[in-house]
Amino acid sequence: MGDARSVAPVRWQHARRIARLAAIGTGATVAATAATGGVLLGQARQARRTIPMAEAPPPRCDGVYGARFPGRPLTMVVLGDSSAAGYGVHRRRETPGSLLATGLSRRLHRPVRLHRFAVVGALSAGLKPQVESALEVAPDVAVVLVGGNDVTNRTPPAVAVRYLVDAVRTLRAAGCEVIVGTCPDLGTIRPIQPPLRWLARRWSRQLAAAQTVAVVEAGGRTVSLGDLLGPRFAAEPGRMFAWDRFHPSAEGYAMAAAALLPTVLSALGAVPERRPSLVGLEGVRSLPEAAHEAARHAGTEVSGAQLRGRDRGPGGRWAQLRRRAFFGVGAVPPTGTAADSATLEGTA
Secondary structure, three states: OOOHHHHHHHHHHHHHHHHHHHHOOOHHHHHHHHHHHHHHHHHHHHHHHHOOOOOOOOOOOOEEEOOOOOOOOEEEEEEEOHHHHOOOOOOHHHOHHHHHHHHHHHHHOOOEEEEEOOOOOOOHHHHHHHHHHHHOOOOOEEEEEOOHHHHHOOOOHHHHHHHHHHHHHHHHHOOOEEEEEOOEOHHHOOOOOOOHHHHHHHHHHHHHHHHHHHHHHOOOEEEOOEOOOHHHHHHOHHHHEOOOOOOEOHHHHHHHHHHHHHHHHHHOOOOOOOOOOOOOOOEEEEHHHHHHHHHHOOOOEEEEOOEOOEOEEOOEEEEEEEOOOEEOOOOOOOOOOOEEOOOOOOOO
């Protein structure tokens, strides 16, 4: 039950059954289905025309951050797609890798050596060569952002998750802590219009939930990005998204880094763990249930947990949900979260 390979296929088998039943109806139903399909195809073509193609690679952000601090540098690698690479910004300090490395060095008071292996346009299937390159630098912690391209390319979730879990297991076997920012909610992207937007939201959340189950089973932690930028984008689209209206802006990446940094610090044992609230979103529950909740609430961390000394219960593996304080300035946390005054920006 805890394996994403057994969870995701069930959902897609259910979806396929619904599709088959819809296609077996009357002639009117078939005509309506065909018409809807035509609308979706037309909207997909329109979205591709509206969202510009990549013009230039994102700035390189590799290097040592916080070199003034004493001690051996902690090695961090960033893997995944264009969101991990920082496409859409023009300064290295605005990339998620730079933001995270700067935040880590300042909070740990030690140097952080950053290597970015993320590739613009990468699918989950492209993680293997990135992981192989990452292992050559003996990373202490890896941050992975992937999934959006799997949704837009209609990669079956079970396939995408299989590549992701292989990457997490390989990194964990090498002693590397792994934090995965799960698939963002593509239903927040304005160039994608309803009803395609509604399907994009559903597909995104399905993949995010499957990613969470697989990553936690493999020994990693996840942070749901979901519609983290959605409310702010609706209010301030010019600030939160880049010129292409698809990738985050510098402020959007700062918000994502603010959500990820506390979990990175926790994975490294750098922050004391408080007992989570027993009411509301936080708490221990079965991993599938935790994954579903996290996919619906952006900024939620999911990690493995024990209950009464056991890793598993009747519903599968136990998981801990946490709503951590967002760290950073330049990114305003959603209402109800605590902010930290320390900046994430800086130079290597």
